[in-house]
Amino acid sequence: MPLDNRQLLCREGLRDLLVLDLAVDRDFVSAATAAEIVLWNLVREPGTPSVVVEQLVAEASLDTQTLLALETEADRLILFAGDRSLADLGEGGVGRALREKMERARAERRQPLSHAGPLPSLPPRIISGERFLVTGLLAQGGQGLIFAAVDRELGRAVALKFLRVEGLEIDRNDPFQSMWAPADRDRNQSRVDAFLEEARRTSRLAHPGILDVYELGVTPGDIPFYVMPLVDGPTLGQAVHERYITPLEGLRALGQVAEALAYAHHDHALVHGDVNPDNLILDEFGSVYVLDWGAARYTGSPVDGQDALGSLGYVAPEVLEGTCGVQPSADVFALGVLLFELLTGSRAFPGNTPEAYTQALQANLPISSLLPVPAADERLSDLCNRCLSLDPARRPRDAGEFAATLQAALAGRRRE
Numbered sequence: 001m002p003l004d005n006r007q008l009l010c011r012e013g014l015r016d017l018l019v020l021d022l023a024v025d026r027d028f029v030s031a032a033t034a035a036e037i038v039l040w041n042l043v044r045e046p047g048t049p050s051v052v053v054e055q056l057v058a059e060a061s062l063d064t065q066t067l068l069a070l071e072t073e074a075d076r077l078i079l080f081a082g083d084r085s086l087a088d089l090g091e092g093g094v095g096r097a098l099r100e101k102m103e104r105a106r107a108e109r110r111q112p113l114s115h116a117g118p119l120p121s122l123p124p125r126i127i128s129g130e131r132f133l134v135t136g137l138l139a140q141g142g143q144g145l146i147f148a149a150v151d152r153e154l155g156r157a158v159a160l161k162f163l164r165v166e167g168l169e170i171d172r173n174d175p176f177q178s179m180w181a182p183a184d185r186d187r188n189q190s191r192v193d194a195f196l197e198e199a200r201r202t203s204r205l206a207h208p209g210i211l212d213v214y215e216l217g218v219t220p221g222d223i224p225f226y227v228m229p230l231v232d233g234p235t236l237g238q239a240v241h242e243r244y245i246t247p248l249e250g251l252r253a254l255g256q257v258a259e260a261l262a263y264a265h266h267d268h269a270l271v272h273g274d275v276n277p278d279n280l281i282l283d284e285f286g287s288v289y290v291l292d293w294g295a296a297r298y299t300g301s302p303v304d305g306q307d308a309l310g311s312l313g314y315v316a317p318e319v320l321e322g323t324c325g326v327q328p329s330a331d332v333f334a335l336g337v338l339l340f341e342l343l344t345g346s347r348a349f350p351g352n353t354p355e356a357y358t359q360a361l362q363a364n365l366p367i368s369s370l371l372p373v374p375a376a377d378e379r380l381s382d383l384c385n386r387c388l389s390l391d392p393a394r395r396p397r398d399a400g401e402f403a404a405t406l407q408a409a410l411a412g413r414r415r416e
C-alpha cells in the first residue's frame with residue numbers, strides 16, 4: 001500500500017490496520033486472509049474493541065518479537081504521518097532536496113523482516129586488557145564507569161564504559177582485572193542484558209549528534225563494556241556552570257541536541273528518556289553529543305522499572321506518575337527544562353527528592369513570570385512554556401518541532 005494510504009490510516013487512528021498491512025507486505029499473512037480479518041472486524045458489534053491484532057497473531061502464528069517489530073514500524077510510520085519528514089527538521093547543513101532524496105532512498109532500502117524474526121545477536125566476544133591501555137577514570141555514573149583509554153590496536157584515544165552494578169567492584173586502575181563477587185554474575189543477568197542492549201541500540205543511531213560505538217565486548221572476567229570516541233570537553237552542565245559557553249552558544253547547542261533527539265524519535269521511534277545536562281557533552285569544535293541511551297525506550301512501550309525514570313529535575317510528570325506509555329513528549333519536557341535553565345540560570349523545578357520535585361511540578365507556576373528574559377525573545381519563553389506544560393498534549397509534538405521553533409527564534413534574533 002502506498003505511503004499516502006498509510007498516512008490516511010494513521011490519521012483515522014487505525015493503527016491495527018497499519019500493522020495488518022505491514023504483515024501482508026512482509027508475507028506473514030496473505031492479502032486474502034487480511035481482507036477476511038478486516039471484514040470480520042467490520043461486521044462485529046459496534047463499539048466492541050478491534051481484535052485485528054489478535055486475529056493476525058493467530059492466523060500468522062506471529063511470535064511476540066515479530067509483532068513488536070511490526071508495531072514499532074507502524075508507530076514509526078505514524079510519527080512520519082504527522083506531515084513531517086526529515087526534511088522539516090531544520091535549516092542547518094544538508095539541503096532540503098538532498099534530505100528528501102536520502103529519505104526516499106532509505107525507505108526503498110528497508111528490508112522485509114525474515115519469517116524467523118529479527119536475527120538474534122551474537123554474544124559479545126572476550127577482549128583482553130592488552131588491547132586497551134586505561135589512562136584514567138572519567139566519571140562514575142549510576143549505570144556505568146567511564147574510563148579514558150588508548151586503543152593499542154588502532155592507536156587512538158577512546159572512552160570505555162563498563163557496567164556498574166551492586167556486587168561488582170570495578171578496579172579503578174585496571175578495570176580489566178575486575179572480578180564478579182561469587183554468584184553475583186547470574187543474579188545480575190537482566191542488568192547485563194540491558195547494558196548490552198544499550199550498546200547495540202546506541203550503535204544503530206547514526207547521527208552527528210550521537211557517538212559511535214566502536215566495539216562491544218566482555219573482559220576475561222565476563223564484565224561487559226563498550227568502546228566509543230573520547231570526547232575531550234565538558235558536559236553541557238559543566239560548560240554552563242563554569243561559563244565556558246555563552247547563553248546564546250548554549251541555545252545553539254540545545255538546537256543540536258534537539259536535532260539528534262528528533263532523529264531518534266523519527267527514524268527509530270526511540271525516546272531517550274534521560275535528557276539532562278550530564279548526558280550532553282561538548283567538544284572543541286562546538287559539536288554536542290547526546291550520551292547515555294541506557295534509559296531509552298521505544299515509543300508506546302510501557303514505562304518499566306527505575307532505569308526508565310530519567311533524572312529528577314528533568315523527568316516529565318506523566319513518566320514519574322507512570323500514567324502513560326513512553327512518548328517523545330517526555331524528551332520535549334526535558335528540553336524545556338534545559339531551555340529554562342539556559343534562559344534564566346536556574347532550575348525550573350527544583351527538588352532533590354521525588355516528593356520535593358513532585359511538589360515543585362504541582363506548584364505549576366506561570367513560567368513566563370519566572371523568566372527574566374521574555375522581553376528579549378517572546379518566542380523562546382513561549383516555547384519554554386509549552387514544553388513545560390504538565391499536559392503532554394500541549395507540548396511541541398516532538399524534538400523535531402522543538403528544534404525548528406528554536407532555530408526560527410535564533411534566526412530571528414540574528415536578523416534583528
Ligand SMILES: Nc1ncnc2c1ncn2[C@@H]1O[C@H](COP(=O)(O)OP(=O)(O)OP(=O)(O)O)[C@@H](O)[C@H]1O
Pocket residue numbers: 138139140141142143144145146159161211228229230231232235274278279280281291292294
Ligand atoms: N565518550 C565519552 N567521552 C568523555 N566523557 C564521557 C563519555 N561518555 C561518558 N562520559 C562522561 O561520563 C559521564 C557518565 O556517562 P553516562 O551518562 O553514559 O553514564 P551512566 O552511568 O549511564 O550515567 P547515569 O548516572 O546518568 O546513569 C558523563 O556525564 C560524561 O561526563
Ligand SMILES: [Mg+2]
Pocket residue numbers: 141142278279292
Ligand atoms: Mg548519564
